[in-house]
Amino acid sequence: MNQDSGADPVVVTRGLTKRYGRTLAVDGVDLEVRAGDRYGFLGPNGSGKTTVIRLLLGLVYATSGQIEVLGRPVPRRVCEVLPEVGALVEGPAAYPHLSGRTNLRLVDAAGPPTAGSGRGLARRADRRRRIEEALERVGLAGIDSRPVRAYSLGMRQRLGLAAALLRRPRLLVLDEPTNGLDPRGIHEIRELLAELNAAGTTVFLSSHLLAEVESLCTRVGVVDRGRLVLQDELAALRAPTGRVILDSPDPAAAVAQLDGRVEERDGRRLVVRHPDPAELNALLVGAGVPVAEITRERRSLEQVVLELTTHSADRIDAPVAAPVPGDVLAGPGDAPEERP
Numbered sequence: 001m002n003q004d005s006g007a008d009p010v011v012v013t014r015g016l017t018k019r020y021g022r023t024l025a026v027d028g029v030d031l032e033v034r035a036g037d038r039y040g041f042l043g044p045n046g047s048g049k050t051t052v053i054r055l056l057l058g059l060v061y062a063t064s065g066q067i068e069v070l071g072r073p074v075p076r077r078v079c080e081v082l083p084e085v086g087a088l089v090e091g092p093a094a095y096p097h098l099s100g101r102t103n104l105r106l107v108d109a110a111g112p113p114t115a116g117s118g119r120g121l122a123r124r125a126d127r128r129r130r131i132e133e134a135l136e137r138v139g140l141a142g143i144d145s146r147p148v149r150a151y152s153l154g155m156r157q158r159l160g161l162a163a164a165l166l167r168r169p170r171l172l173v174l175d176e177p178t179n180g181l182d183p184r185g186i187h188e189i190r191e192l193l194a195e196l197n198a199a200g201t202t203v204f205l206s207s208h209l210l211a212e213v214e215s216l217c218t219r220v221g222v223v224d225r226g227r228l229v230l231q232d233e234l235a236a237l238r239a240p241t242g243r244v245i246l247d248s249p250d251p252a253a254a255v256a257q258l259d260g261r262v263e264e265r266d267g268r269r270l271v272v273r274h275p276d277p278a279e280l281n282a283l284l285v286g287a288g289v290p291v292a293e294i295t296r297e298r299r300s301l302e303q304v305v306l307e308l309t310t311h312s313a314d315r316i317d318a319p320v321a322a323p324v325p326g327d328v329l330a331g332p333g334d335a336p337e338e339r340p
């Protein structure tokens with residue numbers, strides 16, 4: 001499959017399409033995730049994120065289009081791909097009556113033997129170490145033997161991540177990984193993902209939380225009603241706008257000094273058409289105008305995404321124009337004729 005970038009492609013799709021009856025869940029998506037990316041797959045509810053993830057993992061078949069994961073076609077060679085992929089899709093699945101450790105033991109045993117694992121006792125010790133390591137990484141080292149059904153949602157989410165980490169994957173595919181976690185939990189998972197990524201794991205995660213993607217990801221794909229409407233480096237999306245935001249205790253003096261370059265004013269806060277805050281600061285301070293704060297203006301990811309997307313696909317607005325029978329919508333001049 002052809003791809004434009006020089007970096008190693010980890011996930012590439014071309015014209016990926018999935019139809020469920022009359023619903024076009026995924027519509028001609030061309031994804032490109034490169035080695036080392038922390039890729040945030042953003043979109044409103046119902047926009048097709050989970051379906052794309054399920055397609056990448058061979059859990060559902062595409063209606064049309066091509067998928068390559070770690071250089072191999074999916075679903076044709078998905079069995080070779082999966083041992084190198086850690087996945088958490090649609091909430092963590094676990095046997096509720098078993099403990100977290102036992103669940104991980106089952107996940108581990110279901111996977112292929114890892115390179116270098118010996119036989120018998122050595123293999124068992126190796127497995128135990130892998131499980132303890134994974135539990136420790138996700139902050140569950142101290143869990144006891146209580147069954148998973150007694151876990152909080154956050155603990156289940158952590159356990160799901162531990163399962164995804166067991167094989168030290170080259171690629172992590174996570175569907176809404178911070179679902180159900182409190183702010184501290186979200187922070188810990190973010191740190192963990194950044195750490196794993198720094199050690200070489202490519203991370204692909206879906207989210208409808210802009211702030212989450214903005215704080216964690218290096219590359220962003222935005223999906224809206226099944227279509228990929230944007231795919232770019234976060235740094236490029238958040239490039240400076242060519243304006244400077246400044247806070248001055250004497251905004252009137254600043255406006256007078258900047259003559260015609262002030263585009264917005266809100267109390268002490270001014271937005272000035274100028275590319276360089278250092279130069280602007282020197283100019284103002286040189287003229288005796290005090291400056292409390294000065295910075296380049298950048299578009300937030302939220303602005304970029306809101307411009308590109310419509311609204312949540314699961315939102316159902318009431319019809320505006322069509323009158324509902326029996327409703328009093330007509331004006332006085334439109335009074336229905338009285339029946340004889």
Ligand code: ATP
Pocket residue numbers: 020023024025043044045046047048049050051052208313
């Ligand atoms: P959310 O953030 O709410 O999980 P999403 O972006 O992951 O949403 P999907 O779950 O991929 O969106 O759903 C995309 C569309 O496909 C929706 O309209 C959904 O109703 C539909 N859909 C998903 N799975 C199926 C299915 N198995 N059968 C029929 N329709 C489906």
